[in-house]
Amino acid sequence: MTTLRMRYFSQEGIDEFEQHLSRMADRDERHSISTLLEDSALTVPLENRRSLPVHEFSNRADCGRFFYKKLDVASSELRAAGVNPVGHRGLWTWFAAAWLEHLLLDSKGNFFVGAKERYILSTSARRDYRHLLYGPWMLYTAALENPDLVEIALCDPVTKDSPVFEQLASRRDIVTNVHALKLLNKCYRNTTTGVVHPQAVRDDIAGGLRRFGSVYSQLAVNYDLQNMTESAIQALLPAEFQPWLDGRPPDLKTRKPSAKK
Amino acid sequence: MRPTVANLNFTSRKRIERSHVRISGTTAGNEGYFILDRFDVSEYEFPYDAQLFVESWTGKYGYQRFDVGRLDRLDLAKRHDFASNDLPNATFRIKVVAPGSSGKILGDADNIPVEIGGRPPSILPIDPVDLDNRVWWLEIDEETGPVLQMNQRLPDYQQIARDIEFRATVMPSVVYQIALWVASSTSSGEADAKVRRWEKALTFPSVDLSKVNVEDEDSRQDFATRAAKAFAKHHDLFEKFIISLDRNQQ
Numbered sequence: 001m002t003t004l005r006m007r008y009f010s011q012e013g014i015d016e017f018e019q020h021l022s023r024m025a026d027r028d029e030r031h032s033i034s035t036l037l038e039d040s041a042l043t044v045p046l047e048n049r050r051s052l053p054v055h056e057f058s059n060r061a062d063c064g065r066f067f068y069k070k071l072d073v074a075s076s077e078l079r080a081a082g083v084n085p086v087g088h089r090g091l092w093t094w095f096a097a098a099w100l101e102h103l104l105l106d107s108k109g110n111f112f113v114g115a116k117e118r119y120i121l122s123t124s125a126r127r128d129y130r131h132l133l134y135g136p137w138m139l140y141t142a143a144l145e146n147p148d149l150v151e152i153a154l155c156d157p158v159t160k161d162s163p164v165f166e167q168l169a170s171r172r173d174i175v176t177n178v179h180a181l182k183l184l185n186k187c188y189r190n191t192t193t194g195v196v197h198p199q200a201v202r203d204d205i206a207g208g209l210r211r212f213g214s215v216y217s218q219l220a221v222n223y224d225l226q227n228m229t230e231s232a233i234q235a236l237l238p239a240e241f242q243p244w245l246d247g248r249p250p251d252l253k254t255r256k257p258s259a260k261k
Numbered sequence: 262m263r264p265t266v267a268n269l270n271f272t273s274r275k276r277i278e279r280s281h282v283r284i285s286g287t288t289a290g291n292e293g294y295f296i297l298d299r300f301d302v303s304e305y306e307f308p309y310d311a312q313l314f315v316e317s318w319t320g321k322y323g324y325q326r327f328d329v330g331r332l333d334r335l336d337l338a339k340r341h342d343f344a345s346n347d348l349p350n351a352t353f354r355i356k357v358v359a360p361g362s363s364g365k366i367l368g369d370a371d372n373i374p375v376e377i378g379g380r381p382p383s384i385l386p387i388d389p390v391d392l393d394n395r396v397w398w399l400e401i402d403e404e405t406g407p408v409l410q411m412n413q414r415l416p417d418y419q420q421i422a423r424d425i426e427f428r429a430t431v432m433p434s435v436v437y438q439i440a441l442w443v444a445s446s447t448s449s450g451e452a453d454a455k456v457r458r459w460e461k462a463l464t465f466p467s468v469d470l471s472k473v474n475v476e477d478e479d480s481r482q483d484f485a486t487r488a489a490k491a492f493a494k495h496h497d498l499f500e501k502f503i504i505s506l507d508r509n510q511q
Contacts, residue, residue, distance in 0.1 A: 011393035082414040086320055088391040123390060123410065124402050125321050142322035176324040221366075222272040224314065224356055226326060228364045 002054040004037060004098055006047040006074060008083065008090035013042030017097050018120060025113035030104060037098055044090070047077045056102045060165060061147070061154035063133060064140025067095070071137075085137075092121040092134045103132050105159040112159075129169040132158045139169050142176065149181035152189050152196050163201040164188075167213050173220050174213065179230040184212060186230075187244040197249045205250050207240040215241075275305050275368035282355055284315075286348045286375040293348035294340040295375055297329060302357070307367050309333040310360040318354075319347040332357070349377050349419055350388060377419070384462055385435070387422050389413035397422075397431060399438050406455035407439050429502035433489040436463070440485035444473050465491035 009017060013036065020033050036042060052070065057063040071078065071085050078085065085091060096103060096119040103119060106112035117130045129135040136154060143150040153168040174180045188200035188209055200209045219225060219236055234245060243250055283299035297315060313329040327341045343351070353373040359365040374386075385407055392398055392412040401407045411418035421427055440463055446456045460470055468487045474480040493499065 008391075009393075011395065014393070083391075084389075084413055088413075090391050090393055123398075123400055124405075126402070126405070128321065138321060172318070172322050172324070175322050222274050224358045224364045224366055226316065226324075227314070227358070232362065232364060 002034075002098075003051045004054060005045060006050075006052050006070070007038065007043040007045050007094055008088065009043055009094045009097070010041075010090060013039070014089060014093050014120060016042055017093060018116065021113055021116065021119060024104070028111070030101070030111055033097060033100060037094070043094060044081075046081055046083065046091075047074045050074065052098070054098050054102075057158055059155050060136035060158050060162070061140060061151060063158050064136035064138075064154060067133060067137040068141055068144070087121070087123075087125070087128065089121045089123065092131055093119065095133050096120070096131065099133065103159060107160045109159075126170075135165070135169055139165070139175065143181070146178055146181065149178065149185060150175070151194075152185060155195070164196055164209060167209050171213050171217070173225070174216055177226050179228060179233055180216060180225065182230045183233055184209075186234075187212065187241060188249075191247065197244075199249045199252055200244075202252070205252070207242075207244050207250070212241070272365055274366050275307075277302060277305065277355065277357070277368050277370040279370060279373070282370045282373060284353055284373055284375045286343070286351075286377050288346070288348050288377060293343040293346070295343055295348065296340055297337055297355075300335065300337060300355075302332075302368065305357075305368050307332055307357050308360060311367055312358045312360065314356045314358060315341070316354045316356065317343070317351045319345050319351045323347070323351075347389075348375060350386065351375055384458060385409050385439075387411055387419065389415075389418050397427075399435050401438065401442050406459070407435075407442065409435060425498075425501045425505045428496070429493075429498040429505075432496075432498065433493045436492045437485045437489040439463070440468075440488035441481055444470065444481040444484045445475060463488045463492070465495060467491055 016036060017033065020031070020036070024030055050070075050073065057066065083091060100119070104111055104113055106114075115130070117127055118132050121131045121134055122128045129138055136158060139150055139153060140147070150168065153162065153165040156162045156165065168175060168184075174184065187207075188196050190197055199205050202208055203210055215237065216225070219233075223233075223236060225233055237245075281299070281301045282297070284295050285298045286293055286295040300313070309332055311332050313332060313335065315327040315329055317323075317325045317327075319325075323345060325344060329335060329339075329341075345351070353375065355370045355373060356366050357368040359367050387409045388400075388411070390398075390410045390413055392410060396412050396415070398410040399407060400410050409422065411422055415421055439459055443456055443459050443463060446453075463470070465488070468484065468491050470484060473484045
C-alpha cells in the first residue's frame with residue numbers, strides 16, 4: 001500500500017494530470033503518474049506529520065468517512081494554509097490522482113477513463129458531486145448526524161454508477177431534510193436486508209426513486225417540507241407511492257402505462 | 262383523497278415581488294448576521310397569523326432556517342445570527358406558511374441575495390474558489406449564468422473585487438465575456454431570465470443587441486467589444502484608475 005503526505009495540485013498540476021488522463025483515454029491503457037504526485041513544481045505540500053494510506057475503499061461510505069477523518073484531523077493545518085476543502089479543485093484533483101489506480105475502473109472493474117469531472121473537481125456546484133471522492137465526502141459530511149439515512153446512496157463502490165447516489169447527492173432539499181431522508185428509506189430500502197429495492201432505480205416502474213425526487217421538488221415549491229414530519233410529507237405523496245410505502249414495491253415486470261397509446 | 266402533482270403552483274401560492282423584500286447583512290471576520298429590513302406584503306392579504314420563515318443556502322448542502330414569527334408580530338429589526346462565514350454568497354428564500362399544520366406555503370420569494378453594508382446585491386455573484394495562482398476567473402454556467410470566481414486564498418476577496426484597481430483592470434474583460442455569452446445565448450426558462458437581466462445591464466447608447474447577427478462571430482465580438490468599452494466609459498474606469506494610482510504614489 002502506497003503512503004503519501006497530503007498535497008494539492010497547482011493549476012499546472014491539474015493541467016498536467018488532465019493531459020495524462022487524456023493520453024490514457026486515447027491509448028486505452030494505464031500508465032504511472034506517481035512522479036506527478038510529489039513534484040514540487042506541480043504540487044504544494046500541506047501536511048507533513050500524518051501519512052495518507054492510499055488504499056481501495058470498500059464503498060462510498062468508507063471513502064466519505066476516510067476523507068472526513070483525514071481532513072478533520074488536518075483542519076488546523078489546512079486553515080493555516082488557507083485551504084478550504086469545500087470546492088478545492090487542487091486538493092480533490094490531487095486526491096483523485098493519488099487514488100487513480102482505484103478510480104480508473106468501470107462498474108465491472110475493467111480499466112476505464114470516464115468523464116473528467118470524475119477525477120478533476122468541477123467548478124460548478126451543480127456537478128461537483130460527480131467527483132468520485134469529493135461526492136462521497138460531501139454527502140457523508142452533510143449527513144454526519146444521521147449516517148444511516150444516506151447509507152443507501154453510499155453502499156456501492158465509488159466507481160460503480162449509482163442512480164441512488166446520483167438522485168440523492170444532486171438534491172440538496174432532500175439531503176438536508178431528515179424527514180425526507182427517512183421517507184425515502186422507508187420507500188426504497190428493504191427493511192429486512194437493508195439494500196435498495198432493485199425496482200427503485202427503474203424509470204419504467206411507477207413511483208421509483210427518480211420520480212420521488214421530482215415529486216419532492218415540486219411539493220417543496222408549495223409546502224414547507226423542511227418543517228414537516230415524515231408522515232405529513234407522506235400524506236402529500238400521490239397514490240403511486242403507496243405500494244412502496246407499504247413495503248410492497250411493484251413487481252419488476254410491472255411497468256407503468258405508456259403515455260403514447 | 263390524496264393530491265396529485267399536476268403543476269408547479271397547484272396551491273395558488275403567491276409570488277412575493279422582489280421589490281417588497283430586502284435582506285441586509287453585516288459580516289465581521291468569521292461571523293455575521295442579517296436582518297429582514299423590508300417586508301412589505303400588505304397587498305397579498307396573507308392571514309395575520311401566518312408564519313414567516315427565512316431559509317438560506319450556502320454551497321451545496323449549507324442550509325439554515327430562521328423562524329421569524331407570526332406576520333402580526335414581526336420584529337423586522339431583529340438580528341439573525343448567521344452560522345457561516347459565507348453570508349455574502351448566501352441566497353435566501355422567504356416563506357409565508359399557513360397557520361396550523363398543513364405546511365402550505367401561501368407566498369414566497371426565492372433566490373433573494375443579501376445586501377452587505379447597505380450595498381445593493383450585484384448582478385454578478387462572487388464565489389471564492391480554489392484558483393491556484395489565478396486571482397480571478399469568470400465562470401459562465403448555462404443554467405446559473407456568469408459568476409466571478411475569486412481565489413479563496415485572498416485575504417478579503419469581497420473587498421478586492423470592489424477596489425477600483427481591480428474593477429478597472431478586470432471588469433472590461435469580464436463584461437466582454439458576458440456580452441459574448443449574451444449575444445450567443447439560446448437559453449430558455451430560468452437561464453433565459455438571467456440572459457435578459459444581463460441584456461438590460463449591458464444596454465448603453467452605442468450597444469444594440471438587436472443589430473447583432475447571432476450567426477456571425479465577428480458581429481458577436483463587435484457587440485461584446487462595444488459593451489466592454491461602453492461599460493468602462495459609463496463607470497469612468499480609466500479616470501478613477503489614474504486617480505487611484507496617483508493617491509497610492511503620494
